[in-house]
Amino acid sequence: MSELLQFLFSGVTVGAVYALVALGFTIIYNASDVVNFAQGEFVMLGGMITFAAHAAGLPLPLAAISAIVLTAALGVAMNKLAIEPARGAPVVSLIIITIGASIFIQGAAQIAFGKQIHSYPAFSGDTPIRVAGATILPQSLWVIGGAVAVFIALWLFFTRTLLGRAVLATSNNRLAAQLVGINTNFVMTLSFALSAGIGALAGVLATPITLTAYNVGIAFALKGFAGAMLGGMGNPKGALVGGFAIGLIEALTAGYLSSTYKDAAAFVVILAVLFFMPQGLFGRKSTDRV
């Protein structure tokens, strides 16, 4: 029993990171129909910039905030320089643009931060907390708490604020949103900033546990993408559930079946789910207009 609990703890922790990445995918997808494969690089940058700022003498909270702000700014720059000019291009071209951006950011990070693995101290120490025979790191609670807090904040933003509703309106129908006076370009900018910021936050919170290096982004991007698709692309609730589900499947497979095939399990489940529900768990059934 305590064994199962231990696997669940580790699953929920990685799952929280995947859920944050999946949320980032969802926000950008809703605003622009682009699946941003550079999402994982935002996670990497969150951890890397925090490390660099901390090493340069900044206190940890300040370093973390500067990492999130800088990454969000980079997200905005990416939208302005790479995504907006390609508006209307086919899906494959957009995939290649975001993968190009991802390779570019990786290359830049390799020059700026080197090829070493970096980390910084956990926020509330390294003493594991014992719960019913299993242990959990205080940093894991930070990660899980962060994911839940972001989800609640986003939910409030999208349902209670005018700006949030403008974003929803834009994702529903861009032209109609423009017609009622919504500045859709600003919505795009905001979405990229939000999404990059959330990715960076995931990196900031997870790095003391997972460590970081210039090339960790792609793994996060794949898992986050998988989580978002499992939940149903474009649905924030789906992203959250999908992300946590991928984390849990991974941890349970690693614990009970085979640690070498833990990455495979998630994709087997996705193939199975898509077989029965081609729109993912929570996806809307879309009808194409002919």
Place this chain on the structure above:
Amino acid sequence: MKISAKSATLLVLVVLVALSPLLFPSNFYYRVGALIFVNAIAVTGIVILTGYAGQVSLGHAGFAGIGAYACALAPVHWGIHPGLALFLGAGISGVLAYLVGRPILRLHGYYLGVATLGFGILVAMILTNERGLTRGPDGIDVPDLGLRALLGELGLSLSNGQFWYFFTGLCMILGAWIALNLHDSPTGRALRALHGSEVAARTVGIDVAQLKLRAFVISAVYASISGSLLALQNRFVTPDVAGFMHSIEMVTMAVLGGVGSVLGAIFGAAILTLLPQVLTVFAEYEHMVLGLVMILVMIFLREGLLPSILKKLRGKDE
């Protein structure tokens, strides 16, 4: 004289393959050339799947992995000749593509992307983890094809680089010829019709599911043969051949060059194979430049390099 686009493409390819060696300063260039041709074969398959039928795959390297490991394993375990192992690999890839394709080709756009991505990752993981069979991430030796020795006995002695250059070049031209024939066949027209609009294609009586599946299987066979040739040429293969980055590379080559045309996609394969060789002068900035090139081409030359350039040239003529 008016020649068809098909003959023109084949003529260009034959001339380029035959005449390029005249400009090669050293033997090394034969190797780079052969690498371009091997990539071009996989990319031709992507043209059929993505360019003709409009379906996206992010996992085609999985089939390349199957082709490559078929040539590494079948000769050792079953005593099959490496040349036949290539066909065995292509057969396995085709059957697997048929079985996998049936359920996942119902998916659209990004959902199809993630399903194929999952398939590719599964293949790569099996190749990496089944150490008993594949020797894991360190890679495995591949037996000699033996064709060069045979040619030598017949009095045609080529260096290793030369042999692979011309052999893969021939395979590429053959692959391009088949793809071009397909383009103008009823199947090709039906594929392009469903690319334009699936619903419209269905209303005129096209069996959409069946056709997508056919395109998927054909492109899988192309990827598999490309993987086999790569393995046979290098006499060595690692699971990276089935990796996610290799899948992305195939799609990028095709789209960058111009996924709508065989010649464009092959041009893309040439550019992206050469680029890393050229970019070594940028040393540590290599990745940044590569990423930048990908973004800029997709923004400014949307139809891909070759079609955009041709359009510019024609515009000037008129």
